[in-house]
Amino acid sequence: MSLTRRSTLGLMAGAVFAPSIVRAQSFPSKVITLVVPYPAGGPTDAIARFVAQDMAVAFGHNVVVDNRAGASGAVGTRAVAHAEPDGYTIVFGNNQTHGNNMFLLKEPGYDAVKDFAPLAGVGAFEHAFVVRKDLPAKNIQELIALAKADPGKLNYGSTGVGSGSHLAMELFMQRTGIKMTHVPFRGAAPLVQEIVAGRIDIANSTLPSVLEQINAGTLRALAIASPERNPRAKDIPTLREQGVNNADADSWAAFFAPVKTPDAVLDTLSKAIIASLNKPETREAILKLGFTLKVRDPAAFKPYHAQEIATWKQIITEAGVKPE
Template identity: 85%
Template sequence: MSLTRRSTLGLVAGAVFAPAIVRAQSYPSKPITLVVPYPAGGPTDAIARFVAQDLSTSIGQNVLVDNRAGASGAVGTRAVAHGAADGHTFIFGNNQTHGNNMFLLKDPGYDAVKDFAPVAGVGAFEHAFVVRNDLPAKTIKELIALAKADPGKLNYGSTGVGSGSHLAMELFMQRTGIKMTHVPFRGAAPLVQEIIGGRIDIANSTLPSVLEQINAGTLRAIALASPERNPRAKDIPTLREQGVSDADADSWAAFFAPAATPAPVLDTLSKAVLASLAKPAIAEQILKLGFTLKIRDPAAFRPYHQQEIATWEKIIREAGVKPE
């Protein structure tokens, strides 16, 4: 190859890659918005704010949390999917926004896989089986026996049709062959109060939403739907310990950016978020919420995400839950 041709190719390559290099070097050039597709005040919002506060120091720009709630998280998620893909807007999503909404909403307005690139997997809110204190079942085996003795008599509460607490219980019933009657609520607070009041028999709720009541003794936990016990609730045995396999139902959470975000920018953002999550002070704040950290970089999170989507699509279909 002639010197002239090599020089020409070099100039072309430089022209192609220079914009990406410039974008990476100048990023971030303005404040960053972290969208939380739920109202302020919950554990999801709290985790996002812990990370945003740390990033504001480490990344050189303010990171502002923007709560955009609505439509099971679809409103905020849709806005990010179709927003600017320059690394200055990303989202703290979960198994609902970036998984189940694809099968539970007739038109979520985005594709959880095609429209997003993972930034960092964070971990999961584990689900705990909690029962009213006077329910004559102190173990999962006793609960199964009680349910089989009179199918449909026991009722279980959830935070809404298609919610994690609903689908987690559907998974459990499929694995154990039992039938219980579903009673949906608008959120965790009224559900918890109805269990305490003895009007709901059981729920498979995220641990942070019931941990305070478990510790106070106002309701009783009989199992954790997770591979391992939680260090904040060491006395709660797992389903696996009690002979029930393939019924774990963690509600995972992760950071995502629009799919078209330039790779160098995405890499910079990802490394910054992963570094924040790895800091002991940040990790301790998150763990106090009852959240289990399982930090994954984009390469590790991507196959996990795809497997989770496939698993819950099957559960939703078999449960007969129709898109709304």
């Protein structure tokens, strides 16, 4: 090949790749949209807004939180999967949007792995085993014994079929060999109300949804389904401390961008998000929500994500939960 032809090809290649390089170097140059696929006002929304505020300061451009709820988080997540992969539309997802929906929805409209690039793992809402205050079980082993004495007699509540609280309890029952009867509710508020009223025996709920009632003594906590105790509920032992292993069930959360977003842009977004999550004021605000921070960069989050998907796919299959 002649020198002239090589030079021409080099110029052509430069013309092809230069725009993406320029875009990456100048990113961001306008408003970024951070999609939260749930209604405004909840803890997930609050975390997103804390981070968005820090990112806006760091970038010098607004980061607008866009709540797009519906279909177990699939509506907003799908919108980001099909958005322009330029870094200006990202999503704050979780174990439902970027995990269980793959197996619980017939048509989620996206692939949680193939369509997204992780920006940062944030941590998780831990699950707590809570029981009505007069249930004759003071710890997890006593609960297991009570359930085995009369399989199916105890009932447990969840926030809906296929929800985190449902699948977390399915995991627990599979690991301990017990059987209880499932009673689904439309959200955490009615579930907690029924446990406090004594009409539901037990639930495996996210800690923020039951912490107020635990502190008030209107229900009792038996265990935290996480490797370590929660700093806001230090008196509640973990499942592992009580002899139950491989039954932890954290409701994790993470930030994602469309998969074809340029690497340099992904890196810029990732660093800004991680810097926010490591900021003392932001960490304190998030911890007050009952959320446990465990910040992971993309390289650390990918294997964690893969393991979570594999675990819950197995649990969903063995529990016989059918896609809707």
